[in-house]
Amino acid sequence: MMKKLFLLLVLVVATVGAQNANTIFSEANALYKNGEYQKAIDLYEQVVASKEISSELFYNLGNSYYKLNKVGPSIYNYEKALQLDPLNEDALNNLIFAKRLALDRIEELPKSALQKFNINYLSKLSYNQWAVITVLFSFIGAILFLLYYFTQTPARKRLFFTTSIFSFILLIISLAITYHQYNKVMNTVEAIVFVPEISVKNEPTKNAEEAFIIHEGTKVAVLDEVDDWKKIRLADGKIGWLKSGDIKVLNIF
Missing domain, CATH: 2.30.30.40 (SH3 Domains)
Structure with missing residues (x-):
């Protein structure tokens, strides 16, 4: 009984915390629209401290710092937004503008074809998103194999067998990509x-x-x-x- 009450209390606290974070986020957005960027930053940082984070939160925080010409914090928060959502095009575009404010112009070392492919394509999705794709391929492969097993028509059996094998190959590939992307994130500081x-x-x-x-x-x-x-x-x-x-x-x- 006590365990259930504790879990219920945790759920209530978490729900109230999320609602409070959403309220503060909305207030910060209103301050940003009114040009009160420092006040907006103070509220956005409160949301970050509450751990109710999102790509949109860091994007808005980056915009606020950018308006105040604070180069380091603006770049940092755009990078954080892209960590949570690599497909956030607004954050990516604004990051390019923010980097133009930085004084250093550092030329990157040449990359191999495999590194370029990873950056241009594979890294566009986070390891969590690749994990979802992996699970999806596992379900598809399992369903196709069951259809192959229970189907009596030879032509359909060949079709389901071929497509199930193809799905499992894609499953292995996506699993390898997920593992690679996870290791890259965990080992890169x-x-x-x-x-x-x-x-x-x-x-x-x-x-x-x-x-x-x-x-x-x-x-x-x-x-x-x-x-x-x-x-x-x-x-x-x-x-x-x-x-x-x-x-x-x-x-x-």
């Missing part, structure tokens, strides 16, 4: 620079020799961490160390 200018060091010490300089809004890959230092890599392959507080990690919720 990226961050956005949040300070106007950083002197990146060769070693994780204050007095180490300067390796290069980067500016607010630059996206980096985080490779390692030592105390309050993070080892980062740029898109052009440069590697160095900077203070953890100078960047904000694009963590997965």
Whole structure:
């Protein structure tokens, strides 16, 4: 009995929390439309803190920061919106505009044909979306196999057998893509620079020799961490160390 009451209480709290987050989100949208961008940001950040997140929330938050010419936070939130929904074209387009405000122009290393295919096609869907496709192919394959098993007509049996085999092949492919995309997300840690200018060091010490300089809004890959230092890599392959507080990690919720 106590367990049921506890579960009911959790459900009620979660429902009230979601309704409250939706109310705050609507109020923030109204403030944004009235040009009160900082007030809108304060409310959007409250929703983020409540964990009632969505791609639209980060997109609107990115727009608010962009209106205030805050390069790092705007890029960060557009990136967050795309993490949750890689097909969010509005966030992708606005991210391009926001990146133009950043000072650094970093040329990416050449990519192989397989890497380009992954970026241009496979990565357009998140690993969760690929998982849904995998489950869908498993259902289709199972239904087609049952139809093959129970059908008596030779022509139909051949048809159902062929299509079921094809579905299971697609199932294996989509499962492999899901696994690859999941590992990529889990093993790739990226961050956005949040300070106007950083002197990146060769070693994780204050007095180490300067390796290069980067500016607010630059996206980096985080490779390692030592105390309050993070080892980062740029898109052009440069590697160095900077203070953890100078960047904000694009963590997965």
